[in-house]
Amino acid sequence: LFTVVSNVIVTFCFLIQYALYFIPFLDKYNLYSIEMSVKSEECSDSDSEWVKDLELAVAADCDFNTVRLLAENRPLSDKLRSSAWQCQCDLTHYTWLKRVSHKPDPFIGHEELFNLLEQHEIRSACIKISEMFGNSESDRLALVSNLESVITLYCKNQNVCFTNDNGWTDILQLLTTLRLSKSELYRVFFTVTTKYIPKDCSTNGKVFDLFRLLLLYHEPELSAFLDSVKISPEDYSKKWFNSLFTSSCKLNVALKILDVYLQQADPFQVFFMALIILINSKNQILLMKGKSKSYIAESIAALPYQLQVDDIEDFYQIMQYYCNRTPQSFRRDFHGPLFGSNFTEVIQPAFLPTLCLPISAQELLPLVVGYRNQGIQLAVIDTRPSNQFSSGHISGAYHLDTSQLLTDPSQFEDLAADMERKIESVFPDAHWCFFSSGLEEDDSICYMCISYFLKRGKRYICMASGGYQVLHHLLKDHLVSYLESHDSKQCFICKKNNSAATTTTTAAAAASSIPSAYIEEMSVVSKLDNFENAASSYSASVLKRLKNALKKSANENEKRNAHVKASDRYGQPYRGKTSVFSIVEGDSSEEESDDEFGERVSEKEIVVLEEVLNNSDVLNYFECQQVEKDGKHFETYLVVKEDALLVLRVSVCKKGEAYIMAKHPLDSIHKITSGRMFPELLTFTFFCENDASQNGPYIVERYIVPKSGDCAKSVKQAILNNCTEIQKLFLGLFDIGSIFFTLVRHFYWFQVVYVW
Numbered sequence: 001l002f003t004v005v006s007n008v009i010v011t012f013c014f015l016i017q018y019a020l021y022f023i024p025f026l027d028k029y030n031l032y033s034i035e036m037s038v039k040s041e042e043c044s045d046s047d048s049e050w051v052k053d054l055e056l057a058v059a060a061d062c063d064f065n066t067v068r069l070l071a072e073n074r075p076l077s078d079k080l081r082s083s084a085w086q087c088q089c090d091l092t093h094y095t096w097l098k099r100v101s102h103k104p105d106p107f108i109g110h111e112e113l114f115n116l117l118e119q120h121e122i123r124s125a126c127i128k129i130s131e132m133f134g135n136s137e138s139d140r141l142a143l144v145s146n147l148e149s150v151i152t153l154y155c156k157n158q159n160v161c162f163t164n165d166n167g168w169t170d171i172l173q174l175l176t177t178l179r180l181s182k183s184e185l186y187r188v189f190f191t192v193t194t195k196y197i198p199k200d201c202s203t204n205g206k207v208f209d210l211f212r213l214l215l216l217y218h219e220p221e222l223s224a225f226l227d228s229v230k231i232s233p234e235d236y237s238k239k240w241f242n243s244l245f246t247s248s249c250k251l252n253v254a255l256k257i258l259d260v261y262l263q264q265a266d267p268f269q270v271f272f273m274a275l276i277i278l279i280n281s282k283n284q285i286l287l288m289k290g291k292s293k294s295y296i297a298e299s300i301a302a303l304p305y306q307l308q309v310d311d312i313e314d315f316y317q318i319m320q321y322y323c324n325r326t327p328q329s330f331r332r333d334f335h336g337p338l339f340g341s342n343f344t345e346v347i348q349p350a351f352l353p354t355l356c357l358p359i360s361a362q363e364l365l366p367l368v369v370g371y372r373n374q375g376i377q378l379a380v381i382d383t384r385p386s387n388q389f390s391s392g393h394i395s396g397a398y399h400l401d402t403s404q405l406l407t408d409p410s411q412f413e414d415l416a417a418d419m420e421r422k423i424e425s426v427f428p429d430a431h432w433c434f435f436s437s438g439l440e441e442d443d444s445i446c447y448m449c450i451s452y453f454l455k456r457g458k459r460y461i462c463m464a465s466g467g468y469q470v471l472h473h474l475l476k477d478h479l480v481s482y483l484e485s486h487d488s489k490q491c492f493i494c495k496k497n498n499s500a501a502t503t504t505t506t507a508a509a510a511a512s513s514i515p516s517a518y519i520e521e522m523s524v525v526s527k528l529d530n531f532e533n534a535a536s537s538y539s540a541s542v543l544k545r546l547k548n549a550l551k552k553s554a555n556e557n558e559k560r561n562a563h564v565k566a567s568d569r570y571g572q573p574y575r576g577k578t579s580v581f582s583i584v585e586g587d588s589s590e591e592e593s594d595d596e597f598g599e600r601v602s603e604k605e606i607v608v609l610e611e612v613l614n615n616s617d618v619l620n621y622f623e624c625q626q627v628e629k630d631g632k633h634f635e636t637y638l639v640v641k642e643d644a645l646l647v648l649r650v651s652v653c654k655k656g657e658a659y660i661m662a663k664h665p666l667d668s669i670h671k672i673t674s675g676r677m678f679p680e681l682l683t684f685t686f687f688c689e690n691d692a693s694q695n696g697p698y699i700v701e702r703y704i705v706p707k708s709g710d711c712a713k714s715v716k717q718a719i720l721n722n723c724t725e726i727q728k729l730f731l732g733l734f735d736i737g738s739i740f741f742t743l744v745r746h747f748y749w750f751q752v753v754y755v756w
Contacts, residue, residue, distance in 0.1 A: 050074070071263055075256035075312050105183045106190075110156075112149055118162045122151050125162075125169045132173065146182045147172055150189055166201075167242025168193065174246045174254055192244075196267050198338045201241050208233040210334060211241075211271055215278060217357045218322060221457045222282050229293055233274075236300040240274050248304040256312045267339045268331055272319045277303050279322070280677060307677065314675035317702065321627050325376060327431070327462055329360035356450050357462040359433060361470040367394055368475065368482045379423050379430040383446045384437045384468065392479070392486035394471075397435065398423065402445045405452070416452070426655075429635075431460035437492075438469035469493060604659040609637070609648065612658070617642045620714040624705040626661075627681070636661075638703060640714050643722055645669065645684075647701075662701075666722045670698060672712050680708050 054070045116122065126147040130140040150172065155162055162168065168189075175188055198207040211233045216223040226232075239247050244261065246254040261269060278285070281303050288296045307315065367378055380397040382389050389399045398419050404412040423430050432453070436446040446463065453461055464471070472479070472493045479486045488494040613621050619640045626636040626649070637658065639646035644665050648658040670685040686699040705711045 071259075075259045075309070106153060106157075106186050107149065107183060110153060112152075114148060114152055116152060116155055116162070118155075119152070121164060122162050123148055125164060126151070129169055129173050129176065133176065143176065146185060147176075149182060150186045153186060154190060154193075165238070165242070167197065167239065167244075167247065170239075170243035170247035171197075174251070174258070177251075177255070195339060196244060196261070196270070198241055198267075198270070199340075200338075201238060205234065207241060207338060208237065210330070210338070211237065211274060213330075213357045214271055214275055214326065216454070217326065217460060217462065218275060219279055219282060220454055220459055220461075222278060222285065224454075224457070225286055225289070229289075229296060231293055231297050231300075235293075235297040237274050239301065240277075240304070241270055244270055245273060245304055248301070249307055250305070252309055253307050253312065256309055257307075257315075260312065260316050267335070269319065269323075272323050272326075273315075275322060276315065276319050280318075311675055311677040314678045314681050317627060317629065318678050318681060318704075320629075321625070321633055321704065324632060325431075325460075327357065327359040327363055327376065327378075329363045330357060333358070333360065333465075355447055355463070356434075356454065358465045359462045361464050361466055361474060364394065364433065364435075364464060364471060365474070367396065368471075377427040377430045378433050379427060380433050380435050380464075381419070381449075382435045383449055384435075384442060387490070388437060388468070388492060390485060390487075391490035391492075392468075392472075392483045394435070395482075395484040400449065402449050405445065405448055412452075429460075431462065432458070434461070434463045436463070436467040438467035443467070604661060606651070606654070606657055606659055607648070609650065609656055609658045612639065612646070612648065613637070615641075619718055620710075622705050622707055622711045622714075624682075624703045624711075627702045627704055633704070636703065638705070638711060640711075640718050642718065645715060645718075666715075666719045669715065669719065672715060674708055674712070680704050680706060682708050682711060 050070055054076075057066050057070055114123070123144070126144045129147060130143045133140070133143070135143065151162055151168060154160075154168075171192055172185075172189060175185060175192075178188075180188065198205075200206050201208075212223065215226075215233070245257055249257065257273075278300070281300075285296070285300060288299060291299075364378070364380065367380060380394050382393055382397045382399045383402045384393075384399075385403065386399070386401065389397075393399070400419055401415060402412075404415065423432075434446050434450055436442045446467075450461060450463060472483075472491075475482050479488070612618070619642060621637050621639045624636050624638055625633040626647070627633045635650040637646075637648040637650070639648060644663050646660065647662040647664070649661045651657040651659060664684075664686050668687045670687055673683045673685075675681055682703050682705050684701045684703070686701070688699045
């Protein structure tokens with residue numbers, strides 16, 4: 001009887017333990033997975049749906065825009081890539097190949113004579129590529145012949161010479177995996193090298209000067225360190241730019257990078273990809289202090305090899321975040337010199353000042369009319385003399401008396417510190433734009449002032465090209481309306497305008513700085529009328545997704561191009577990246593802007609931020625940036641309460657107030673993940689079983705949280721504290737059962753010995 005009772009008790013303990021492990025609602029709370037973890041390759045139902053839709057679209061011979069709208073900047077699977085990239089080789093469809101579309105076979109009419117001076121080097125490089133593929137001897141010979149023909153014809157047509165370090169072979173090695181014909185391979189190679197590879201990547205190339213300016217803008221400390229050890233960007237990033245990172249990453253990673261790269265069709269992405277690689281490894285690089293120059297350069301050059309397939313989505317998310325936090329006028333200024341159609345065009349030195357990032361005066365127009373961009377909070381630092389500032393300036397500009405920089409440096413330091421405190425009290429993360437008169441003598445003083453702040457590690461510093469002269473010309477018909485305290489009798493430009501020669505010179509200078517983005521783009525709305533006929537072979541789900549994507553793209557283009565109309569340029573306010581949400585930026589009042597849930601921000605409850613953060617039921621809060629898939633970001637607070645996770649978006653126009661964008665119950669949190677390469681990017685996945693408006697069973701939101709580890713731990717602890725009484729009972733039984741089972745197990749062996 002004693003033995004039977006003992007075995008019954010042991011069996012009961014086993015049942016309790018297994019029951020507690022497999023209780024369904026405990027799995028819903030996912031108590032053992034709410035931790036920092038590397039993202040897995042699992043694909044949810046909503047993720048697999050777009051893959052199926054894209055497969056149908058590709059099978060129906062869709063065009064490039066369809067692939068881009070359905071894929072939404074996501075890497076493609078190996079199975080889908082083959083079909084999708086083959087479709088992209090249909091040169092009559094794809095806009096990113098539009099320069100070579102409707103052209104005959106490029107090899108027709110050209111004798112395939114391999115008679116270049118560097119022909120031996122070309123053939124040797126092609127043989128090396130063929131040896132990387134395990135094909136038969138005949139296949140390797142055919143591949144070598146095709147590759148050599150492509151490179152030879154390209155050199156002859158473009159009047160350039162082949163070198164082993166120009167990155168062509170790395171790109172051809174990647175394109176070879178697509179199994180293209182010789183003519184298709186040439187056309188794709190031609191487009192990639194002329195549209196996406198920056199020119200002048202030779203020694204001391206100006207492309208590296210531009211990259212250094214971008215690095216100095218975002219990370220002056222890291223830039224200063226590299227300058228101190230005499231390492232220039234060309235020492236470590238030449239292969240990055242020459243080959244679009246294909247030679248610096250594993251093959252599967254490089255393929256997925258180009259999946260998204262070609263979808264976005266943005267040639268400047270390579271600059272931000274390189275920027276993110278450095279910023280993410282900043283601490284690692286700074287720890288190399290004292291090492292040799294060659295060691296540091298080689299270590300930095302090898303950083304992209306750390307990228308894994310799981311990092312690609314986060315990589316592009318962070319890249320778009322930094323892209324949106326960078327003034328965009330440099331794209332318009334440098335696109336022609338770096339990516340223009342004339343391959344031998346020389347970049348003029350005037351395009352590339354070496355002190356800080358230049359921006360055009362047009363990018364200051366939002367401030368002139370009273371609109372502040374959510375992405376970049378520009379603070380104008382006017383360094384002109386006091387008499388010029390008082391005769392006309394941008395509303396809200398901060399005047400800094402630079403005359404004391406030479407006469408009384410200590411007094412200048414006090415003025416600079418006081419101005420910095422004022423700016424940070426209004427815009428803690430403001431981007432400083434230094435604004436001079438545009439005259440050479442004033443610009444030299446402005447450069448000294450910029451250098452003063454850069455030496456102190458101040459981030460986000462730029463300078464308005466042309467200064468007040470260009471802005472004055474742009475607003476010549478609206479000076480009184482848009483310039484504060486403008487006095488035509490005291491304004492030095494108004495006085496000079498009496499001279500026709502001066503007026504002509506000023507107008508020419510202003511006209512040269514007007515960006516090409518002011519030319520309106522074709523509206524996407526017009527495509528909707530003929531959409532169904534063009535896509536009649538697609539399934540209903542594909543049509544629905546494409547329509548929604550086109551409408552969203554149309555709305556964004558209308559908002560983005562609202563300021564470029566000549567009739568409206570001065571009469572109306574200037575209007576200025578997986579998250580499943582999209583926000584269309586509106587006017588400065590925030591009353592017309594949409595949030596990521598498709599609702600009006602004005603419909604959200606507005607609260608006093610300090611009062612919410614100081615509530616007794618608030619366990620912790622974290623300042624962060626909510627990031628969308630396109631890189632748009634919003635200053636946000638994640639507030640961890642006893643029963644919910646509160647998302648507060650800081651109001652741009654109403655200081656000290658915030659909108660309650662979401663209130664997620666703690667039991668709706670499915671998991672929290674962070675990328676291995678980008679630990680500050682937290683991805684929250686929430687259950688939305690009762691929300692019919694969502695496409696899938698989950699809601700995904702992403703936040704850049706400086707204290708990401710503390711945030712995840714705080715949320716996990718709140719979930720554990722929020723367990724109901726019955727859950728606590730079962731958890732208690734689990735602990736008691738474990739202890740009791742251990743005791744009974746030992747007692748079981750004792751009674752076995754006793755019976756024996």
